[in-house]
Amino acid sequence: MMKYVITAMLLVGIAVGFANGGAAEVSASIISSGEDTIALAITLAGIICLWSGVMSVAKEAGIIGLLSKAFAPVLSKLFKGLDVKGKAFGYITLNIISNMLGMGNASTPFGLMAMKELEKEEHSGDTATPNMILFVIMNTASLQLLPATMAALRLKHGSVTPLDVLPAVWLTSIGALTVAILAAKLFQSLKKPTDKVV
Amino acid sequence: MNFSNYVIPAIIAIVFTAGLIKKVDVFAVFLDGVKDGAKTITEIFPALFCLMLAVGVVKSSGAAAMFADLLAPITNLIGFPKEVLPLAVLRPFSGSGSIAVYEGILKDNGADSFASRVASAIIGSSETTFYTLAVYFAATKVKKTRYALPAALCGDFAVFVLGVLFVRMTLG
Structure with missing residues (x-):
């Protein structure tokens, strides 16, 4: 799937750029993409190493086990067949908590650790398992309770009541997450894992 | 107001204290974790690079803005403010x-306008879908992501429709 998305983005972008006389801008963005990626990767590397280090201590201290247990009643209904005492379940729990609290990008490192453990526990090989897909979809939707960036930017631009949209944000988040999960369940029932899928 | 200023230092303090109480070699275990983290970043780097290249081309060429213009007649039907369309198009990428586009909307329309509220609802209830998808799967050996992208995009589409609906319902 990604190969088509990436190629389409490149070809459409280049075609539009040439047609609009924006070849210079497109060329500049291609040349600087390496530099931009390295800058982003360095930021990410710092955050990932930090949380990866802290969480391996938390795991040894038994904290992740406690949190998993607390969230198990809800999460075990979503992630069917996943070992509640396993590492994957623990990282999924941490990812969801940090997403909800909007904790400084900690959700990405936990998410990546969860994916690696899901890969081991569910023997995914080269094909995504339903639990992997469900987990990724939950991360492409927003679970954040207090969207701090949004509120700060509204305040900066003179909003009198920057948090008045919170009820709308929550309802939209819940609604969109439900739609995405239902869509996943529907697509899953349409195509069995053994089918050849791009 | 920023809760997370307290949360993160508190977590660090709790984790290290709990580790010592449980007689964990917190120093050695922390280093192991960092080593794993460094490995993860090298694994996701190629996917990140490819995505940054493609997003850069789409943005710099003006293709995102053009796509928003093409969508305008359709989205007018659901009362989606046309000022917010460029945001809707760019958000998943x-x-x-x-x-940046969100700040532009706030500045041009006033932070408490209908358009700004819809834009805020979108920013607050969605994530960068393609980035998340590419990076999360890049941490594994998965090549076939099956229905992950279509399902995630259904969610994004729901954000745009529901965002307008709920802003209108809760704020008139």
């Missing part, structure tokens, strides 16, 4: 790009 680029985090920093969509924040």
Whole structure:
């Protein structure tokens, strides 16, 4: 799937750029993409190493086990067949908590650790398992309770009541997450894992 | 107001204290974790690179803006403010790009206008779908992501429709 998305983005972008006389801008963005990626990767590397280090201590201290247990009643209904005492379940729990609290990008490192453990526990090989897909979809939707960036930017631009949209944000988040999960369940029932899928 | 200023230092303090109480070699275990983290970043780097290249081309060429113009007649039907369309188009691809567009909307329309509220609802209830998808799967050996992208895009589409609906319902 990604190969088509990436190629389409490149070809459409280049075609539009040439047609609009924006070849210079497109060329500049291609040349600087390496530099931009390295800058982003360095930021990410710092955050990932930090949380990866802290969480391996938390795991040894038994904290992740406690949190998993607390969230198990809800999460075990979503992630069917996943070992509640396993590492994957623990990282999924941490990812969801940090997403909800909007904790400084900690959700990405936990998410990546969860994916690696899901890969081991569910023997995914080269094909995504339903639990992997469900987990990724939950991360492409927003679970954040207090969207701090949004509120700060509204305040900066003179909003009198920057948090008045919170009820709308929550309802939209819940609604969109439900739609995405239902869509996943529907697509899953349409195509069995053994089918050849791009 | 910023809760997370207290949360993160508190977590660090709790984790290290709990580790010592449980007689964990917190120093050695922390180093192991960092080593794993460094490995993860090298694994996701190629996917990140490819995505940054493609997003850069789409943004710099003006293709995102053109796509928004093409969609306008359809989205007018659901009362979607046309000022917010560029944000809706860019949001699944680029985090920093969509924040820049969001700030533009706040500045041009006033932070408490209907358009700004819809834009806020979108920013607050969605994530950069393509980035998340590419990076999360890049941490594994998965090549066939099956229905992950279509399902995630259904969610994004729901954000745009529901965002307008709920802003209108809760704020009139």
